[in-house]
Amino acid sequence: MMANRVSCQAAKACWVCACAVWSFGVLSLVAAAKPPPAPTRDAVEAALVREKSEPGKDGPLRLVLLDDRKDHGPDGNGLHDYPLWKKRWALLLGGFAASAETHINLHGVPIKHADTTKGAENVTVEGARGWPSDAQFASADVIVAYCYLAWTDARKKQVTDYLGRGGGLVLIHSATWTRPKADPDIAALVGIGGFTRFRHGEVRVELAAANHPICRGMPRTLLLKDETYWPPTPQLDASLVTVLATSLEEVGGKGGGKQPQSLFWTYNVGHGRVFGSVPGHFAWTFDNPWFRLWLLRGIAWAAGESPYRFDNLALRGARVGT
Ligand SMILES: [Zn+2]
Numbered sequence: 001m002m003a004n005r006v007s008c009q010a011a012k013a014c015w016v017c018a019c020a021v022w023s024f025g026v027l028s029l030v031a032a033a034k035p036p037p038a039p040t041r042d043a044v045e046a047a048l049v050r051e052k053s054e055p056g057k058d059g060p061l062r063l064v065l066l067d068d069r070k071d072h073g074p075d076g077n078g079l080h081d082y083p084l085w086k087k088r089w090a091l092l093l094g095g096f097a098a099s100a101e102t103h104i105n106l107h108g109v110p111i112k113h114a115d116t117t118k119g120a121e122n123v124t125v126e127g128a129r130g131w132p133s134d135a136q137f138a139s140a141d142v143i144v145a146y147c148y149l150a151w152t153d154a155r156k157k158q159v160t161d162y163l164g165r166g167g168g169l170v171l172i173h174s175a176t177w178t179r180p181k182a183d184p185d186i187a188a189l190v191g192i193g194g195f196t197r198f199r200h201g202e203v204r205v206e207l208a209a210a211n212h213p214i215c216r217g218m219p220r221t222l223l224l225k226d227e228t229y230w231p232p233t234p235q236l237d238a239s240l241v242t243v244l245a246t247s248l249e250e251v252g253g254k255g256g257g258k259q260p261q262s263l264f265w266t267y268n269v270g271h272g273r274v275f276g277s278v279p280g281h282f283a284w285t286f287d288n289p290w291f292r293l294w295l296l297r298g299i300a301w302a303a304g305e306s307p308y309r310f311d312n313l314a315l316r317g318a319r320v321g322t
Contacts, residue, residue, distance in 0.1 A: 035107065035284035035288070036202075036223050036224060036288075037223075038289075038318075038320050038321040039219075039288075039290060039321060040320060040322065041315060041320045044289045044293070044318075044320070045315070047218060047219075048308075048311040048312065048314065048315075049308035050308075050311065051308055051309075058121050058305075058309060060122050061120075061122065061123045061124070061142070061303055062140050063093060063123060063124065063125050063126070063140070063141065063142050064125075064140045064143045065086045065089055065127050065144050066129075066130075066132060066146070066147065066175075067083050067127070067147050068148065069082075071148070078284065080147075080173075080174060082146050084283065085106060085146050085286060086146070087099055087100075087101045088101055088103070088286075089104075089286075090127060092119070093120050093123055093310070094119040095116075095117050096119075097119065099125075103116065104116060104317030104318075105318065105319060106283035106286045107283045107287050108284070108287070111287070111318070112317070113315075113317040116316060120309070126140075130147075130150070131149075131150070137161075140167060141167070141168060141303045142169070142299055142302045142303045143162070143168070143169050143170070144172070144295075145169070145170065147174055147175060149175050149179075151179070151183065156185055159189055160189060162272065163189070163270055164271065165272075166270075166272055166304065167272050168301075168303045168304065169273070169274045169275075169302060170274075170275045170295070170299050170302050171274065171277065173227070173278065173279060173280030176190075176192060176194070176195070176276050177194055177195055178194030179194075181194065182194025182196060184234050187232075187237075188269075189269065189274075190267060190276065191236075191241040191265055191274055191276060192232045192265065192276060193234055194232075195229035195230055195231065196230075196231065198229050199228050200226075201225065202224075202225055203223070203227075203263070203279060204223055204248065205221065205222040205223070205247060205279075206245060206246050206247065206248075207221075208245050208246045208260065209242055209243065209245075212242065213297075213301070213307050214244055214266070214275075214294075214297045214298065214301055216308075218290070218293070222291075224279055224285055224288065226279040226282055226285045227279070227282075228247050228249055228261065228278055229278050230251075230278075231251065240267065241267050243262045244263075244265060244266065245262075245264045263278045263279060264276065264277050266298075273303075273304065275298030275299070275301060275302045277294060277295060279291060289315050289319070292313070292314040292318055293314040296310035296314055297311070
């Protein structure tokens with residue numbers, strides 16, 4: 001009961017939370033389950049685009065990882081664990097210079113990897129809690145947000161200015177769900193203004209833009225156990241937003257049934273670039289090397305760099321099958 005009470009308080013705190021009170025029983029079942037089978041190292045290796053590593057080729061990048069207090073229940077339940085993600089991905093991207101953690105995976109026992117200490121070449125990683133500082137908005141090349149974002153008019157203006165000067169923005173899961181409700185202003189800012197429905201369970205990720213550079217070598221179908229949000233609200237403007245992958249979701253109403261709904265997307269606004277990921281509910285999803293690759297390429301693309309700059313990080317401490 002204590003766990004439920006704590007969880008309900010957390011759900012109340014994020015009252016628009018897509019996965020709140022209704023789903024707690026389902027959540028418990030899914031959380032107790034195992035992640036889907038991991039891909040083999042060979043399968044992922046074959047998809048990595050290994051550009052020649054030349055000293056000085058990769059220019060300096062400043063990344064800001066934005067989290068907030070964990071929601072969806074107590075520490076250790078593997079749901080919406082933004083602080084854990086921030087620590088472990090600071091290690092993945094910035095090495096020991098950016099994190100005191102010793103392993104990168106978020107779920108299960110530590111997965112050792114020889115290159116854990118290194119991070120990416122020529123990358124500086126900072127953390128932010130709740131919202132980046134003015135100084136971070138001024139200096140960041142990419143802000144990666146994994147938490148609900150408390151939008152205000154002032155913050156919309158701040159992000160507008162940030163993207164206008166060529167900043168990159170990556171939104172993961174909760175950061176794509178606009179509170180208190182979907183907002184056309186946010187759609188104009190980041191491509192998708194929010195969602196109204198959600199579902200936990202099996203997510204069949206289908207490539208929708210196989211020729212996009214981010215999608216190079218990605219599997220046409222990827223099975224995750226996570227959470228989907230849909231439909232994009234207001235309706236997605238396909239002339240402005242590039243949907244990279246979709247899942248089939250029940251749309252209901254006249255002519256209903258299941259229709260493809262956006263899971264990963266890119267959006268250019270001014271000189272700025274936005275990459276969005278609907279998946280990211282469960283900690284285990286971040287250990288899937290394919291999901292890693294989606295996010296790492298999204299971060300590099302949002303920086304205006306080769307999307308493959310971080311490909312070599314996808315398998316570091318990731319969960320792979322045999
Ligand atoms: Zn969620």
